[in-house]
Amino acid sequence: MTDAASPAVPGAAASPAVPGTAAPAETVAFAPAGGTGGPGASAGSPPAGAVAEVLGASPAVPANAAFPTRSPASKPRYWSRQSPPGPWDTIVIGSGMGGMTCAAILALLGERVLVLEQHYVPGGFTHSFTRRRYHWDVGVHAIGEVTEKSLSGRLLARLAGPGLRWASLGPVYDSFDYPGGLKIDFPDSPEQFRANLVAAFPQERDGIDRYLSMVRDAARAMRGFYLARAAPPLLAPLAEWWMGRKARPALELTVRDATARCTADERLRTVLAAQWGYYGAPPSRASFGLHALVVRHFLHGAWYPVGGAQEISRGLLKTVADRGGWTRLQADVQEVLVERGRAAGVRLAGGEVLRAPRVVSAAGVLATARRMLPESCREAAWTRELEGLRPGPAHLCLYLGFKGDIRAAGAGSANRWFYRTWDAEEETWRVDGWQGGSPLPEAPVLYCSFPSLKDPEHDPGPEQRHTGEVVTFAPWDAFSRWRESGWRKRGEDYDRFKADLQARMLAQFFEHMPALKPLLDFVDLSTPLSTDHFCRPVAGSIYGLEPTPERFRCARLRPRSPIPGLFFAGSDVASGGVMGAMGGGILAAIAARPWDTVRLLRGV
Numbered sequence: 001m002t003d004a005a006s007p008a009v010p011g012a013a014a015s016p017a018v019p020g021t022a023a024p025a026e027t028v029a030f031a032p033a034g035g036t037g038g039p040g041a042s043a044g045s046p047p048a049g050a051v052a053e054v055l056g057a058s059p060a061v062p063a064n065a066a067f068p069t070r071s072p073a074s075k076p077r078y079w080s081r082q083s084p085p086g087p088w089d090t091i092v093i094g095s096g097m098g099g100m101t102c103a104a105i106l107a108l109l110g111e112r113v114l115v116l117e118q119h120y121v122p123g124g125f126t127h128s129f130t131r132r133r134y135h136w137d138v139g140v141h142a143i144g145e146v147t148e149k150s151l152s153g154r155l156l157a158r159l160a161g162p163g164l165r166w167a168s169l170g171p172v173y174d175s176f177d178y179p180g181g182l183k184i185d186f187p188d189s190p191e192q193f194r195a196n197l198v199a200a201f202p203q204e205r206d207g208i209d210r211y212l213s214m215v216r217d218a219a220r221a222m223r224g225f226y227l228a229r230a231a232p233p234l235l236a237p238l239a240e241w242w243m244g245r246k247a248r249p250a251l252e253l254t255v256r257d258a259t260a261r262c263t264a265d266e267r268l269r270t271v272l273a274a275q276w277g278y279y280g281a282p283p284s285r286a287s288f289g290l291h292a293l294v295v296r297h298f299l300h301g302a303w304y305p306v307g308g309a310q311e312i313s314r315g316l317l318k319t320v321a322d323r324g325g326w327t328r329l330q331a332d333v334q335e336v337l338v339e340r341g342r343a344a345g346v347r348l349a350g351g352e353v354l355r356a357p358r359v360v361s362a363a364g365v366l367a368t369a370r371r372m373l374p375e376s377c378r379e380a381a382w383t384r385e386l387e388g389l390r391p392g393p394a395h396l397c398l399y400l401g402f403k404g405d406i407r408a409a410g411a412g413s414a415n416r417w418f419y420r421t422w423d424a425e426e427e428t429w430r431v432d433g434w435q436g437g438s439p440l441p442e443a444p445v446l447y448c449s450f451p452s453l454k455d456p457e458h459d460p461g462p463e464q465r466h467t468g469e470v471v472t473f474a475p476w477d478a479f480s481r482w483r484e485s486g487w488r489k490r491g492e493d494y495d496r497f498k499a500d501l502q503a504r505m506l507a508q509f510f511e512h513m514p515a516l517k518p519l520l521d522f523v524d525l526s527t528p529l530s531t532d533h534f535c536r537p538v539a540g541s542i543y544g545l546e547p548t549p550e551r552f553r554c555a556r557l558r559p560r561s562p563i564p565g566l567f568f569a570g571s572d573v574a575s576g577g578v579m580g581a582m583g584g585g586i587l588a589a590i591a592a593r594p595w596d597t598v599r600l601l602r603g604v
């Protein structure tokens, strides 16, 4: 997911001019509609009995006989640049985690679902790419709650099938370094987490216990809040009042105020908020309810998909394809068609119209409202209310390729967070003042991940090839002036800016992990414009809308839009993160097919 080429770093190779994420073009022979569809090829919902069939193993719709396509060297794919003929029960815009989850659930409920993805690879932020035989993921470093012990883990296993397997990051999944030498590990058990906090702040035992208890209570209350959001319009106010009432105080509280209730120790407060990078709002703006969900998410550790992040889409989109659906790539949705007041399908760039009685947009609520709704709907009160919400932060990522023993050089499967400051409000790297040649400040934090050490199936080969990713937040405004220029053709000043950023970030990274420097073989930098080009979130935001109290107060932010037949899925509907976006997909399915989805959930 990187853009302009040529690193200004000695010893590191320039990136090739080919798009690294490209899957080779596939030749797909579609079976005629009659041959693929059987009963499920007809539009509309299947009869009620079909759900029982779905909850068992047998598909309500026969698999698409012509699929999957397979090129000799690659794994099966359930996507291509063409799609079989309709009719479709549901069109899903965007193949990120939210879209794929919703599509897979509806497919299991017997629907023929067409997923439309503008990129040439599916998965949204869960896609992977390769350059010079190095393999990276874009937005997957650590995921919690994927085992059979949690409902989300069991559901994901049901939706993605046995092909999706997980590898634990080990007894420590995140390791934090603060100025002055404080180092603290976040481990894979709640007891050890408490013990590590108490060991670092022995005088603060009571405050730590109070904090952990607040986290437990708030996280527990959040389920009711989210379920209320999926309620049908007539019941919504009552559902929100009743089911959301326990979460409301935690949602209104900021993380800064919540931690201040537990301890006066500023450094402990900073450590308690250390993982704010997983949801993208600093403590003074982040809602404690959401923070609590993220803390609970990781209480039992973190995992990585065996084989890399692309395995997630392979599993989920196989389920869609097995039920007669398909995923079409390079399908850029320009407009949601609204006819006689209800969603009727979409218009792609180039003019092609695809119809379905239900459209689920998983491309971001703000992006949908701003870019895809017909002009007449963009001025509606509900879209204007959504416009008042802020997107979360954009990011920079160094994609690194190493040759050699990176484990011996200090890398491991745990993520490393190198904080340069104790001020948790220093949220983003202030690069907006850059003028060609001016020195850049240091980034407040670097988040470092070594995916090849997380994946038990990674084969380093004789050269011992390994990968690293180094992430930090950066302001969108520092990059937006180049937005209209083309990918890899943004001009000399942009290339210079990028080279300066890359050199500064690398230097800062090697200050912390110097033994890796001689092993560096490849480097490239992605900027918020790369994110914009490949995934298109508003303002390059990596987690969707900022998780503030205002966001959770906004009653318009729900999976069912005021336009009949139009639904929203993805992180905006629930929360950022892979499992957060999955939650957004589940909520969209509940809003669209309440009883059947709840029955499916009960069965896992």
Ligand SMILES: Cc1cc2nc3c(=O)[nH]c(=O)nc-3n(C[C@H](O)[C@H](O)[C@H](O)COP(=O)(O)OP(=O)(O)OC[C@H]3O[C@@H](n4cnc5c(N)ncnc54)[C@H](O)[C@@H]3O)c2cc1C
Binding pocket: 093, 094, 095, 096, 097, 098, 099, 116, 117, 118, 119, 122, 123, 124, 125, 126, 138, 139, 140, 141, 142, 143, 144, 331, 332, 333, 334, 362, 363, 364, 367, 395, 397, 471, 534, 535, 536, 537, 542, 543, 544, 569, 570, 571, 572, 575, 576, 577, 578, 579, 581
């Ligand atoms: C650097 C980084 C690190 C991260 N690390 C982690 C982590 O370790 N753990 C974790 O849980 N989460 C992590 N995340 C966050 C997580 O990846 C995301 O929150 C989640 O995957 C978002 O899913 P989504 O479905 O909401 O959106 P997306 O994945 O953004 O999917 C939206 C999709 O819609 C498509 N689209 C947009 N417009 C159109 C259009 N007009 N027509 C057709 N398609 C369109 C996009 O191309 C995209 O595929 C990270 C993210 C980033 C960027």
